[in-house]
Amino acid sequence: MERTRDTPENGSGAAAGEAFSRTAIEAALVAPGADFETSVEQVHGEPVTVYRNAPSTLAEVFGRAGSWGDTPALSYSDRTVTWSEYADAVGRVAGSLVGEHGVRPGDRVAIASRNYPEWVLAFAATISIGAVAVPLNSWWTGEELASVLDDSGAVVLFADGERARLIAPQRTALPALRTVVEIEAEPTWGDRGWRELLTGAPADLGALAAAISPDDDATIMYTSGTTGRPKGVVATHRAHATAMTNILYQGALHAAVNRARSEPVRPARTPSQALVGGPLFHISNLPKLLIAAARGQHLVFMRKWDAAQAVTLIDTLGLDGFAGVPTMVRQLLDEAEATGTSLPTLRQIGTGGAPTPGSQIERIGSQFGRSVMASTGYGLTETTGALVGIASSDFFDRTDSVGRPFPVSRVRVVAADGSDAGPGQVGEAWMRSATLGRGYWNLPDTPLLNPEGWFPTGDLVTVDDEGFVRIVDRIKDVVLRGGENVYCAEVEGLLATHPDVVDAGVFGLPHELLGEEVAAAVQVRPGSTLTAADLKRHMAERAAAYKIPSALVVLTDPLPRNPTGKVLKSELRAQLRPVPAPEVQKP
Template sequence: MAPGADFETSVVPVRGVPTTVYRNAPTTLAEVFGRAASWGDTAALSYEDRTVTWPHYSAMVSRIAGSLVVDHGVRQGDRVAIAMRNYPEWALSFAAVTCLGAVAVPLNSWWNGEELARSLADCGACLLFADGERARLVAEHRSGLPALRTVVEAAPKAHAGDLAWHDIVAGPVADLGTLAAAISPDDDATIMYTSGTTGQPKGVVATHRAHTTGLMNILYQGALHAATNRARSEPVRPVRTPSQALVGGPLFHISNLPKLYVAAWRGQHLVFMRRWDAPKAVALIDTLGLDGFAGVPTMVRQLLDEAEAKGTTLPSLRQIGTGGAPTPGNQIQRIGRQFRREVLASTGYGLTETTGPMVGIASSDFFARPDAAGRPFPVSQVRVVAADGSDAGPGEVGEARMRGVTLAKGYWNRPDESFCDADGWFATGDLVTVDEDGFLRIVDRIKDVVLRGGENIYCAEVEGLLATHPDVIDAAAFGIPHDILGEEVAAAVQVRAGSAIGSAELQRHVAERAAAYKVPAVLVVRTGPLPRNPAGKVLKSELRASLEAHAAVKEQP
């Protein structure tokens, strides 16, 4: 049962299908961002030496929305893209676009010009907010983007845009109430492109209702953990109001985007980093007294490493979250040890297609069940489907299927591509188990299962075994072709600087803890980081190609 009336649920028709929703959820993102003016003269966004207060935030959002409508002819349903690093302009642009009923399209700021142009063409964006670097990259492909009428250069300049930021914030003020009144909860709010680890990125279309329900899921998880802490008398540091959180991950990713509307709904102060830098993050948290941080497991590990090296306990932290990729059990134990379990630690599981997490776990459960991703939220449904199509029993491995109000509408410009089955279930491509208490555990990606001589080897298991070695910082396991067995296990491992460990020792380390067939036949030791996409996921295709190219060179006479 949801903790309190704030999270009461009911069943309503959503796109013609009876669906469980939160009764008290905001109806649209316009309603969420409309609360910005209610937080008084306090800080909303900070970046380096710049701070935007909530009154200034609200005024700029109104001016940007007004200029988009009056000066640039942007209408409800038009696509407006955002491509820049984590600057305050990112957050202000997103709020303005969604408040007027246009569709915000966050683009990966790590893409090159061709990749940016491909997605701009795919979504048919009429306007782009970009920083100088992205504006310059897009300018080289502008002739192939006839729908793109205007590029607003919104941050450090390369003089490659049509307009500067001050031009659009100096425009007319919009009546956001009038604009918002025309928006329906089930109108399109965003098109977010998948990370593309297995192919070309696809645009995932999510509604206002999907995002506002994601907001409620986050609030529900916090309320549930607070109630659990009280019931169990756990020594968790009290959360401040309003809180101040560090944003080190890219805003174009679904694990970070919700921070913008959570902040607007709760009056939270967000401190942006242009790009992740662990020493700088530790300095910001300690200097500014920030109490919240969340990032992919790699970022959390680097934060812990840097804090330990600097001799700080990060005493201001109240909340630390991890997600976007499975969190190793030894990292969860380390969080508990380094913070004496006094911070509210949490993780969740979801995809771009589910508009964020559909299950979550925190408080003492997070530490007691380090291999679990959580239990479904009140408005989330999760099935575990065995290979024969039947429902898997407790502890049995199967594919996670998800259904609920946060599920996206489908893929943009791909009408022939099935998004869900006939009953509305989305196939995640993740292998999971669910225990008797309803806690879901991620076993692996289906495509990350190595089929070796008829034996299924879960890459996540091999990675977890490698991660238990004290010299190992990061590990990725994957399959490589084998003439007789079909596939064999390979692995790439990042070790600590100065470590003398070799591949043979790490292979023995795995062999002591698992069956022989799970030991990587090929293991590459690196001192530099493994390649990752902006979502924090290891680019195994790149590692596999590098290993195969190395093998081909060795085979040459």
Template sequence: MAATGGDERLTADGAPFAVEDGVYASGPRTLREFVEVVWGYGDRVFLVSEDGRTTYREFFDAACGLARRLVGEYGLRPGDRAVVAMRNHPEWHVAFWAAQLAGLVAVPLNAWWTEDEFTYALDDCAPAVLLVDGERVGRVREWAARNHVPGIVFHGEGAADAADGAGAADVPGTAEGEGGAPGAAAGFVPYVPDADPHLGPPLVDVLPEHDATIIYTSGTTGRPKGAVATHLAQAGAAMNPRYFAAAAALARGDVPGAGPVPVSLTTFPFFHVAAFTSFYGVMAAGGTLVMMRKWDAGRALELIREHRVTHYAGVPTTGLQLLARARATGDPLDSLTLLSTGGAAAPPGIVDGIAAGYGERLEPRNGYGLTETSGGVLSNVGAEYRAHPGSVGRPTPVTEVRIDRPDAEGVGELWLRGQSLVRGYWGNEEATRAAFSEDGWFRTGDLARVDADGRVTIVDRLTDMVIRGGENVYCVEVEDVLQQHPDVVDAAVLGVPHPLLGEEVAAVVRLRPGAAVGIDELRAHVGARLAAFKVPAHVLVREEELPRNPTGKLLKRELRGSLACGT
């Protein structure tokens, strides 16, 4: 049985989010079409960073100039891949959107990858140009020289801070007069803005069925795969946050789009799809995106006060740290109206923390999305989130939800289908066939159930579920209970081998500084709330933070090694 979401006030024929043939009827069909509209926001501030402010017109003119250069000077053509590898600089957006305006396939790579990880992805997607900041040059220069691929360096001064100290001048082909024109030979040249407002984007055909992005999965269970989204899919992803914002406004009794434009402190790295959901929503409304070079809760509070930030977006860990620092310092967060988390499962306690400190004024939001869905496709917000903190909400009107082979409790694998889903994995037909059914359903690998009113609750990952003597133990359920203990800062639950039971439950926990709670007390805390077979047989207490990838997901394979060693 499949179900779709959608408030009829927003999705009826002629309404802003009406659906026709499975796609938004009045939405853009390409990312080029989406971004061309923002020029009309003119002198409104789009990007705020440590280097200053960039208006929409300045941003769009710069993106057009770079797009013209990629097409004219570098000779790139639609379908060529353009890697974007930077930290959260304003120029990340110039580079990404220039690729879209030029009809190229943008490949935003994880800025924290090592040289080996970059090499793997570069070999896989075979880009025609590298758009990198100075800190990334040293990690890609050997690949670029070996494959004769040119590059443009943004924020070249950052190279001095890179681990290997490599700068643009160290890369073969960057010496003046060497290799001729920049596009003619491998080499990195500094980015020189071209913001002529009269020339606009290059004249290229960008069609809905063309590929727009390749975004690599986080690789928590193996080598990353390049998920390929068409322009039509990304255009749907750009509409989804607009729909969620409109639905939330109606739920509050407000008129959608009638309030002030958002000012968002978005702390997700731009290469992650959770960031796409955030900046798509900001751009569509003509809002402002405030950036941080490095996460720091105290600095985040300063930025919220300084720029009158209305929306916060980040992984649950940073959201909790922000709330804790605000409580400790007495910061009222008086400009903030929305605290949105994503990228990893949100602990139920985050809703209670928001309500305790700020009542209903500060709206909580979480949701569900994957690299393969091009960002968030389910959302739980406001009063609904407070009432159902364990749910990830309802789907967009262009997203179908299905539970495959549900058990007696309605729990089965979550399957999704809809406009914003990727078409498959780059150069990997085997993985594509394994992940997608013949009729287009994506097998998420998450265990979930759907309530009678359409709310979706994620129960666990299929690969994380512990089967103890034939009984299914959903790790996220045990983790949530552990995190409800006042002395527990973080927790991870996983299965370890057992000669008779097959597996048994183990937990790794991090306690707050000065906590005196013992292992037996933690096990008793779980046992008072869950069945005995769900109580961890092994509990390991760590002083250091639990290992997570850059987007906040627990790296349980590393924790298994710690459990095996008893450290």
């Protein structure tokens, strides 16, 4: 079964008898002359649905920065960069890259840093001259950083002091890397300091931008590597601009849906101010930089995630937006509840990057009275972000769904035998969109698309007859226990219903008789006396016996996660021994 925006729906929304038609609202948003009008264009020789009014390149997006004047653009600790200062810095850094370091269109420029304002300015400058930005995972070791720098062939690296120190011993093995720009005030490990780049003449960004095509490469973003060596996904300007427009479309759609339903909504601020607590190198956070430049939004950065600091910043600065992985959202809610604040200025709260438990969605609705625009989406690095999304009333009413495809997205659900799955049937999600990456860097024998021209996600999903997608599990996270399929995400959700459970990771362990057995590691709240036996009894009331973990460990420390919030199940698996086969009585 394939789902697009043209998939028929009954027009009744989440409940029968609603006095509005979601289909009519969606049609109005994409109609000729509307902000999100769509059309079909040839992209790499294939017909692709696009937004007619989307920016053609990211250089066009960042070129708007100066139009926001002396209003705040980027804040970190006690520093604030205005939009005028932002535009000036981007021009000067771009001038240095071109004039002093010989960076040309198509050259790769890497960034390895915490979420400092300089990260954003370096990214914008790189994109604006037609070079390819390579955001690096700031949690990687020196060897891991060097491996990706070598793979990408980066000629310049922007790094904070910590990352510059890690890469220094690796320089002799990186012949393509000409310059390391250290973004600290005075460089210790790098070749140049950030301030030096700001002393030269700015580049003619208008002329440089005019030479960039929508289908030129813009970024190489490396996958998180939880299932193997990270792969570099190459995304174009068109892919990123379309992904940004998807997010803007979702906001417009659900504002219209809420108005039609007469749902309460907290008033908007102009300009909006958002807290960024997650890493900028991840595809779920990078679009925030584009939306900020396009809308004049003020972004406030944290060096690393801290829920107490986040609550203080939101309340003190009156921030109205926040998004993070479910773990971060839960910690934010916990801290707000513990300190007695309702976070009255918060207007938007997003979650994603990992499945969001239904209990957490219900809690967001409870703590904020549904007056915030809450949302989530579904996508991967290969899709340059979400291809489906859900927000507002739908988000609260359909706690097991990640939404419907955006106007330019196509989702096909394919059963194990290769046929199209019907409504409610489990199958792998295949995707098509203008946001798809054009391929994997330096991996010509590893195509991103299958022979039918679709991107197979590796995720098992169902789609109902109204087009709402529900993620069942990763294909590789299905435990095959004695002929039964046990979906890890389902068991994790059931474990999370216990009030003492903070986090849960479910995975398979080898079993001599059954093939695999279900195992779990669970983090509990401080002071909890919950035992594995208690949890098994809790599960027995909610699930079939074959879904109850046989091997279960209760932890007080957080589960190991990568920087994007995904549980590192390989590390958990190593902590538990295989489950032995039961003894068989001989006749």
